[in-house]
Amino acid sequence: MFCTNCGSKQTSEALFCQFCGTKLPVSPGGSSTQRPVAEEPVYYQPPVQTTASSSANGFGIVGLILSTLGTVIALYDFGLVASGEFSYVAVEEVGLVFLISFTGTVFSGVGASKRSGAGIAGLILGLLGIFLSFLLSTISA
Numbered sequence: 001m002f003c004t005n006c007g008s009k010q011t012s013e014a015l016f017c018q019f020c021g022t023k024l025p026v027s028p029g030g031s032s033t034q035r036p037v038a039e040e041p042v043y044y045q046p047p048v049q050t051t052a053s054s055s056a057n058g059f060g061i062v063g064l065i066l067s068t069l070g071t072v073i074a075l076y077d078f079g080l081v082a083s084g085e086f087s088y089v090a091v092e093e094v095g096l097v098f099l100i101s102f103t104g105t106v107f108s109g110v111g112a113s114k115r116s117g118a119g120i121a122g123l124i125l126g127l128l129g130i131f132l133s134f135l136l137s138t139i140s141a
């Protein structure tokens with residue numbers, strides 16, 4: 001006879017399993033020749049994190065906002081120069097656009113490294129803002 005809980009072999013007279021202590025079934029023939037199928041053990045598996053953490057999303061969102069701000073200011077300055085309202089852009093403003101875009105790129109880079117969608121978008125816009133600030137520096141006084 002075999003234990004229905006752990007599957008160990010038992011004597012036909014045993015009432016309880018000598019290994020796990022489970023009460024053994026009494027069969028009409030006195031012994032059981034059929035070994036129970038042991039269940040596969042279930043192991044704990046920690047969940048796989050597929051989304052960005054909240055801190056990564058925070059860095060990505062802040063980076064996206066700063067990068068967008070830097071790029072919009074740079075495009076606005078290009079629009080003023082192209083319309084003829086200004087013939088040059090002040091060096092201080094170009095520096096501010098670069099600083100905002102660079103800071104946005106750094107924050108976005110942290111968010112993008114942790115798979116934040118906002119971080120990836122901010123990284124692209126931040127690099128665009130940095131590029132535009134260099135273009136603005138060529139027409140600044």
